[in-house]
Amino acid sequence: MVIVGAPNVGKSTLFNRLVGGRRAIVTDEPGVTRDRLYGVVDDTTPPFELVDTGGLIPGARDVPFAGEIEQQAETALQDAALALFVIDGRAGPSGTDLELAARLRRRAVPLILVANKVDGPRQEAQIVDALRLGLGEAVAVSAEHGLGLAELIDAIEQVVAEVPDCGEEVFEEFGVRVAVVGRPNVGKSSLVNRLVGEERVVVSEIPGTTRDAIDTRLELGDRRYVLIDTAGIRRRGKVMVRVERSSVARARQNIERCDVAVLVLDASQEFAAQDAHVAGHVNDALKPMVVAVNKWDLIEDREEAAKQWAERLRSRLKFAKSAPMVLLSARSGQRVTRVLDEVDGLYAQAGIEVPTVQVNRWLQDVAGPQMARPAGGDGLRVYYATQTGVRPPTFALFCNDPRRVHFSFKRRLENTLRERFGFGGAPIRLQFRARRS
Secondary structure, three states: OEEEEOOOOOHHHHHHHHHOOOOOOOOOOOOOOOOOEEEEEOOOOOOEEEEEOOOOOOOOOOOOOHHHHHHHHHHHHHHOOOEEEEEEOOOOOOHHHHHHHHHHHOOOOOEEEEEEOOOOHHHHHHHHHHHHHOOOOOEEOEOOOOEOHHHHHHHHHHHHHHOOOOOOOOOOOOOEEEEEEOOOOOOHHHHHHHHHOOOOOOOOOOOOOOOOOEEEEEEEOOEEEEEEEOOOOOOHHHOOOHHHHHHHHHHHHHHHOOOEEEEEEEOOOOOOHHHHHHHHHHHHOOOOEEEEEEOHHHOOOHHHHHHHHHHHHHHHOHHHOOOOEEEOEOOOOEOHHHHHHHHHHHHHHHOOOOOHHHHHHHHHHHHHHHHHOOOOOOOOOEEEEEEEEOOOOEEEEEEOOHHHOOHHHHHHHHHHHHHHHOOOOOOOEEEEEEOOO
């Protein structure tokens, strides 16, 4: 099921209402949604995959991204079993709505006309006027205030019941969730498109093209992934407009919900403070990270450049020394699938479970003096440890006083844990808990 319509009629607000969360950025600025954004409507029988698309302006040539937005919407319509055509119920049908309606009538896809922004009886005249679109009676809703959604759900279910084979496979995050992150214009969308093999997200030389996070399913044999193409993250002082602030906040949220992050860097530029800033978000979220150095096809003397990049990462990302690095070109496809190999490795490492008996053998080996200390002494005494979770691997260490844990001791524990049990580049969380002797 796909949502289509002119710019600024409330498609993203309706999308958020139907999927039950703030997945799409909502603002009064038209043209914010540029790619296809996926969600699931659970309130219908059967549940539906819902696709939000950008605002359509037929015949526009001078509007930024208009052609790309239309291409994305057309692709979504080709795959859809049902379309929701949204208009502004307060303003009534516009010339753009009339042109879009004529185009939609020529398609075979079942369609429901939705008059949005209808908060009361004042808009009734405009709703009646919508009949001239030739698409039947409109379902009146206010996505902002949650009005009329039950009636819209009923209309959707009625179409499903009346139209043969009008059903869709529900989109599920059926694989490893991979967030593709980085500062603007380093090639994140190009990398996603190369991996998927289609123009799944809008690619442009204009920084900041991707504003929402776009979820894309990818299946390679028995390997399954959900690629999350996020908006470019800028440092706080560089964020000037409200939409971009929302994009940055959403990118951080998508780092939180991923299993593995792929940090994309631009090989043709110096390692920037913004790159370290983005990597810091990944580190703070305790997510495994693959460093993908993109645009490698533009580099000369690649052997020396590879050494320089490895040194840069060691010196600038000291918290991610174990992160694997892939030198690639999204444009040519060079070593692109190697990224997924590294993702698989990190995902497996982050899911390792260690039996408690082995955890305490390790603890005895590396912290024997701290375990043997008298309970009434002034120093740190560690009693025992156990693993309490995975992704990230989490360990609880019981001691006499967590305030006595020195950072160097904690770092030694993390390093030896990683070496002993093969956690590789997966971040490790150590939780020290007080326990009386």
